Amino acid sequence: MSFYSSKTLPKLLVKDFNLCHTLLCGQLFRVKKIDAWFYVIVKNRILKVRQSSPETLEYHGADKRFLIDFFALDEPYDDIIAHIDKDSHMTRAIKKFHGLRIVRQDPWECLISFICSAAANIPKIQLNLENLSEYFGEKVKLHGLEWHIFPGPGQLNNYKRIVMAKTGFRAKHIKAVNDTVDHSFLSFLNKLPYPEAKKALTQLPGVGSKIADCVLLFSLGFSEAFPIDTWIKKILQELYFKNKTISNGELHAFGRNYFGKYAGYAQQFLYMLAREKK
DNA sequence: CCGCAGGCCCCAC
DNA sequence: GTGGGGCCTGCG
Numbered sequence A: 001m002s003f004y005s006s007k008t009l010p011k012l013l014v015k016d017f018n019l020c021h022t023l024l025c026g027q028l029f030r031v032k033k034i035d036a037w038f039y040v041i042v043k044n045r046i047l048k049v050r051q052s053s054p055e056t057l058e059y060h061g062a063d064k065r066f067l068i069d070f071f072a073l074d075e076p077y078d079d080i081i082a083h084i085d086k087d088s089h090m091t092r093a094i095k096k097f098h099g100l101r102i103v104r105q106d107p108w109e110c111l112i113s114f115i116c117s118a119a120a121n122i123p124k125i126q127l128n129l130e131n132l133s134e135y136f137g138e139k140v141k142l143h144g145l146e147w148h149i150f151p152g153p154g155q156l157n158n159y160k161r162i163v164m165a166k167t168g169f170r171a172k173h174i175k176a177v178n179d180t181v182d183h184s185f186l187s188f189l190n191k192l193p194y195p196e197a198k199k200a201l202t203q204l205p206g207v208g209s210k211i212a213d214c215v216l217l218f219s220l221g222f223s224e225a226f227p228i229d230t231w232i233k234k235i236l237q238e239l240y241f242k243n244k245t246i247s248n249g250e251l252h253a254f255g256r257n258y259f260g261k262y263a264g265y266a267q268q269f270l271y272m273l274a275r276e277k278k
Numbered sequence B: 001c002c003g004c005a006g007g008c009c010c011c012a013c
Numbered sequence C: 001g002t003g004g005g006g007c008c009t010g011c012g
Helices: A019-023 A064-070 A077-084 A088-096 A107-116 A122-136 A159-164 A168-180 A183-189 A194-202 A209-219 A230-240 A248-276
Strands: A011-013 A031-034 A037-042 A045-053 A056-060 A139-142 A145-148
Touching: A011 A064, A019 A037, A019 A045, A037 A145, A045 A064, A077 A088, A077 A248, A088 A248, A107 A122, A107 A168, A107 A183, A107 A209, A122 A145, A122 A159, A159 A168, A183 A194, A194 A209, A209 A248, A230 A248
Parallel strands: none
Antiparallel strands: A011 A056, A031 A037, A037 A045, A045 A056, A139 A145
């Protein structure tokens, strides 16, 4: 595909970072693995990256500063782990998935992604996002391949095409959100306290407690957000409630109180535990 | 006794 | 997953 050997690519020294865990923990969907490399479509760029050793990232398509921000490498990892390491279950998860990070993805794409996630699975979400990008997003060529940038707010302006992207009942939510939400609304949420930001998001059609928490956690820096999906529900009930059925509201309150200001990281570790048992 | 807020279940989307 | 309806409960 390229005459350049990997030796010519820049390297970034990393600590407490695992690329696979970070890219494959269900927070991002536009990730492709080709040979030994991951290709991640982030905003208007195609990031090509691999972890050639535990402490080395080789990359192309972005600069160092971008990588540090996107992968949240400036977060105090030891501190985060110390906060959520409350019991033997978490200790095990933290050890097993060490280096998992919560990325800082684009809030708009994150919002649409998780609207697509309602009653779906990961391959289906990926299909929806690929289709939406192909139908509405700008095309770019890189590494001999064609890629589509994710369409911005206002660009998802054709209901029929949104339906053609196989979004099903989510199509009307996507169209409505496209017509009412812009970048400034989303960046404004950053400045609000968690409860207010969440309330503003759940005002949007197709966005309830879970999806709001995903957007807050994965794109707006609210590390205390604690999304309850079916996987988390199952594992929380199993590990902390002797398999008793607990309402989502109660599980949410439990997670936030028990794990504290980095509850969202705890949620991701638990998600990984739940998925590997599948 | 009656009315409404809050919690929960159900089901179409 | 969400949202809206139906239904039960509890307090005023």
